[in-house]
Amino acid sequence: MKARRRSRLPASIQKRLLEHFVAGTPARSAAELVGVNRNTATLYYRKLREIIAEQIAHEAPVSGEIEVDESYFGGHRKGKRGRGAAGKVAVFGLLKRHGRVHAVMIPNAGHQTLMSIIRKKV
Numbered sequence: 001m002k003a004r005r006r007s008r009l010p011a012s013i014q015k016r017l018l019e020h021f022v023a024g025t026p027a028r029s030a031a032e033l034v035g036v037n038r039n040t041a042t043l044y045y046r047k048l049r050e051i052i053a054e055q056i057a058h059e060a061p062v063s064g065e066i067e068v069d070e071s072y073f074g075g076h077r078k079g080k081r082g083r084g085a086a087g088k089v090a091v092f093g094l095l096k097r098h099g100r101v102h103a104v105m106i107p108n109a110g111h112q113t114l115m116s117i118i119r120k121k122v
Contacts, residue, residue, distance in 0.1 A: 009036070009044070017044050062102065062121055067095045070109050094121055 007014060013034055020030035021044075031041035074088035092114060093103040102121050106113050 007044070007047075009040070014044070017041060018048070021045055021048055056100075062094060062096050062100060064099075065097055066122055067097070068114070068118065069093055069095075070106070070114070092117060094118070 009017075013036060016034045017030055017036075020033065025033070027041040027045040028038045030045075031038040034041065070090055070092045072088040072090055090106045090109055091103055092106045092109070093101060094117075095101050104117060106117070
């Protein structure tokens with residue numbers, strides 16, 4: 001697990017930001033309510049999301065009917081589309097019907113890469 005640096009925010013402000021995060025308050029609004037810079041609140045929210053994502057990734061594997069697909073994200077480019085599109089990022093996802101989704105950026109959409117991800121998560 002990646003080492004996390006201690007926050008310089010006082011515990012009372014961290015607690016109030018966490019309460020707003022759980023309540024679904026946007027970071028900018030929470031910053032005004034707590035009295036911190038909006039960038040501070042945005043960074044704190046991002047760190048919380050990273051911690052949550054890390055914990056979810058370590059949960060039990062997915063079972064049952066699973067759908068898999070890869071997609072390519074990036075700016076609009078003329079020319080080549082689909083596999084091997086220049087300047088695009090490949091993302092592979094596994095979906096359990098009415099359940100969780102696991103998505104990961106992949107270096108290529110080759111058989112070895114995709115099967116190793118499927119074996120780890122299913």
